[in-house]
Amino acid sequence: MSEGLPRPPAPAMDAGASNGRLRRAPENFLTAEQIALVGKGRRDFLRSTFLAAAAGVAGAAALGRPAAAAEGDDAILKPQPWATSLGQPVAANPYGVPSKYERALARRQSPGLTQVAAASVSFAPLQGMFGIITPSGLHFERHHQGWYDIDPAKHRFMVNGARPEFVKTPKVYTLDDIMRLPPVSRMHFIECGANTGMEWGNVAVPTVQYSHGMLSCSEFTGVPLRTLLEDCGADLKAAKYVLAEGGDGSAMTRTIPIELVLSGEVMVAYGQNGEMLRPENGYPLRLVVPGVQGVSWVKWLRRVEVGDKPYATKDEAVHYIDLMPDGQHRQYTSIQECKSVITSPSGGQMLLDKGYFNVSGLAWSGRGKISRVDVSFDGGVNWVEATLQTPILSKCLTRFNVPWNWDGRPAVLQSRAMDETGFVQPSYGQLRAVRGTRSIYHNNAIQSWKVADSGEISNVQIL
Amino acid sequence: MSRFSKAAALAGLLCLGTVAAVAAESFPGVGRPATPAEVKAWDIDVGPDFAGLPKGSGSVDRGQTVWESKCESCHGTFAESNSVFTPLVGGTTAEDMKTGHTANLRRTDFPQRTTFMKVATVSTLYDYIRRAMPWNAPKTLSDDDVYAVLAYLLNLAEIVPSDFTLSDANIAEVQAMMPNRNGMTTAHALWPGPGFGTEANKPDTGNTPCMSNCKPKAEQVSILPDYAWNAHGNLAGQNRAVGPVRGMKTGPDEAEAEAGSPALALAEKSGCLACHALNAKLVGPSYREVAARYAGKDSATALVGKLKDGSEGVWGDIPMPAQTELADGDARVLVDWILAGAPEK
Structure with missing residues (x-):
């Protein structure tokens, strides 16, 4: 269809159609058999069903509305339970959770995108979010080999050199150590390099959750990586790159230019939105690489190596490379452009x-x-x-x-x-x-x- | 120098100033020197120049043996399977080995991009197999078996003969034959540093902020296909029920659609389904196979033990890892459900 949408139903107008109010789709207007047809891709009849159902509701509303409208709104005129009874005590939820009416806004997978959920993506519900901060429980997920809730007392962070001359004293830090150092807190977005990737060739997904939902934004707290490298006596003139490595099964690795580290922006973070990182986001330690695609923000960070050559790791030599029309791949593409x-x-x-x-x-x-x-x-x-x-x-x-x-x-x-x-x-x-x-x-x-x-x-x- | 690079360089100088002051600080008592053994245990990266490559070797034959017990279940006998992960092998030619460019990457009609079609550096494969494979038991292969598995893959990709033994001594010769070894470019503006000389590369798109009559008309080239409207479930249930908009109803309510078995949800949450499917062999046996084997036997308690402590040799060479995080009650729920034939609802 050239105009882009299946033929829309005639707008279902209120009894007082003069105000131009459209009515949303009535609930449960499809039979089980019709739902099965929709599941098989048939939608052509759906519009006419919608039309019939909407007309029915509009008729009912036209009969029911005037009497109530004369006196006013029941939400005001009738006493409500929450205004006429005792509410719940403090700490009924020791860790607060969203209202039960907000369950629609949740992380979701895109069916068929991947075969196994431990190497997959869940998308943040951008369609219902306000402001710029992503609630930590709605932060998008991308795991390469599943996620772990790592005991922070057993987590270690190591700095070493690709060659001995790059780092004077390779060191090991515990969380106790890192959390003693002077912290910085900064707000940054994180976007997967493959965000909107399903749409390169044509429209493929229905909502912004799936088209743009590998995007989140948090206040991160941690220690600039530069501080830790200097603490180990790293030779920041000879160094040209660092390699960041995860402590999980995938031991994810990515190359980062030393200039970004020297700018002070790259952070070894433990905090996210005022609390510790969530396990799905790398608890207890992750790298924050502002402006760069999410794959470089290595989660469960266990090691940073200082070197002078890029590493061509799996996620910069097999994946996260950009195929151009001439058959060449762009390698080390990292910045998320405007x-x-x-x-x-x-x-x-x-x-x-x-x-x-x-x-x-x-x-x-x-x-x-x-x-x-x-x-x-x-x-x-x-x-x-x-x-x-x-x-x-x-x-x-x-x-x-x-x-x-x-x-x-x-x-x-x-x-x-x-x-x-x-x-x-x-x-x-x-x-x-x-x-x-x-x-x-x-x-x-x-x-x-x-x-x-x-x-x-x-x-x-x-x- | 682009405006961006100037700004970045300036910002860099300013930061140098401030951080230099910080650098004068020291942090007594924070951190400790790493022991050589600790660095050796974790410093497992192998670079394109083979820095970090351990000494060792492995034959195609040995690789096939390892492959069949630890890799085949996900990647297929010939590393061609597309059922769990994208195929590793296929799509490259002898001509590609001469040019160093995978010709099929230029075709728009070629259906698949395999690992060997893309990867330029053989070091990447050694590094990755050693650190992350097998998928459910990473870092459990010996260095020699990593050589062997890589030798087997190189043989499947028709880069080395079947009597080949790959080693630290000859891996550079293999690099010179990699089919897409010349297939990468760093001529782009998406690297956040000067390491590849990319400071000269300007962004490759140059839109302008035109405000009115910017084009004759809006040319619509793609719309959401009808079948894709409900491919992500009922959109009405993915939007808030108050506010200026509602989600469109594109299917049954989530409550109706997801009235699945609670035990199935527990299996999903506990990570069981990474290796087991209800009705097909994955890494481990399907739950229906397990139910069939133990049908009519009083095995529930024994199976709870196997689930908690791990088990080996019952269904082939791949061990079932111990599920230490699983609560006893949950383990029992899972076992009862599996023995009941793992119903979906």
Whole structure:
């Protein structure tokens, strides 16, 4: 279908249709047999079913509504249990958990993406998140050989040299040692190099959780790696690279340039959002490499080696290499270039109503601060500047907002970020012109969300 | 020098100043020297110049023996399997060994990118097999068996003959035959340092912040296919029930869809399904096979013991590791469920 969405149902209007309010899909309007058909990929009948069900609900509402409306809202007029009875005591949950009404917002896997869950990904629910900090329990996961909850008393961190002359005194640190050193706390984004990787060739996934959800942002606390290298007497003039290595089964390794370490940004972190790292995020110790793809933020960090040559590890020689149209792979691609995405409203959601909406999203750059974000409602022909929400920090997520009065007509929403180096996020056309469509990594193209006149929003790609 | 590089260089200088002051501090009592044995135990990386490569050797024949007991279950007999991980071998040619470029990487219609089609450095394979394989028992192969498994893979990839013995003495000769040894480039702007001379590389896209009438029309080239709408479950259940939007209903509610067996959920959570499937042999036997073997026998208590303490030799050479983190009650739930035929619901 050329306009991009299956034919939308006629908007199901309230009894008072004059206010233009759309009604969301009624619950349980499919029979078990119909659900089975949907499971097999049949959706053509779904629209007509929806239409019939919506019409039924609208009719019922037209009968039921006026009497209640005359007196007012039951939520106000009727006493509610929480206002007329005793609530729960303190510490009923010694470690607090989200409301039971928030269970929809959870980490999720993309079915079929991988064969085994111990070498897989779970995506953060960006579609329901506010501000810039990712709650630690919603932080995306990427494990190569499963995760462990390591006893911190048995964890060790070692610094050594590829050759003896690179490190005067190879040293071993316990968590006791590292947590005695002067700490720094900084907010940074972490994005998997393969985020949005399923979309290189064509639209593949329905929502922002799956298209952009290998993205999270936390306040990390730890010790600059530079401090530890200096404590060991590392020769920071002879050194050109460091190798970071994990303590888990995969013993993941990645090469990092010494210049990034010398800048003081690279951190051996134990803290995340005011508490210790979560096990899934590397408890008790991980590397933080601001601006660089997540695979370099080695979890369960056990060792850093100082050397003068890059290491060509598995995750920089077999994976995390970018296939170009000429058949060559780009190796050691690490920086996450400037990128943004609108998270609300976004794919798989429905606008409830015509009228005012706050369009909101996230922008980030591995090269520094976000300087500007523009938003388009017509697929990139015309743009307006969004408001950046403070704080605006280097190599950190930045939240942007822009007001929108939806008139009920189709629209295509896009965001386009610019960073302090002047780099502007590319369109799909521009990105594919140089990198083709067969890469997996570093897709930072402008994302498009198509709003149908029904209010339904779908993932589309615009050149 | 790009604006970015200048800014970064400047930032580097400023940091040098501040950190130099910090460096004057010392931290008495923090950390201790590593012993040579400790460094040797953990410093297992092998670089492209073969720095760190241990002395040793292994034949293709020996590699096949190790392969069949420890690698084949995930990677297939000929390292071609696509059922658990992407294939390791295939897609390279004798011509590629001459040019050092895998020709099939230029084709858009070639279905698969195997490890040997991509990897340029044989050191990567030695390093990775030694540190991370077998998948469920990493770092348990001897250095010689790592040579042997790599020799077997090189033979499957038709790089070395079947009577070959790989060693630290001849691995450099193998490097000179790697089919994609010239297939990597560092000419890009995504390296955050000057190590490859990439400071000269500007970003490869150059969008501009045009604000109005930027193009004649929005050219839509791809839409979400109909079948993909519900491939991720019911989107209504993945969005908040209050706020300016709702998720679209694209399938049954999660509660209906996920009314699976609690024991199955426990098996998933406990990591059992990394090696066992309900109805197919993976690394270990399928649960249905286990149920069939012990049908009619009073084996539950014995099996709880095997689960907790590990077991070896019952289902082949791959040992079942001890599940020490599993609570006794949970172990019993799992065993009862397995013996009942591991029902999904």
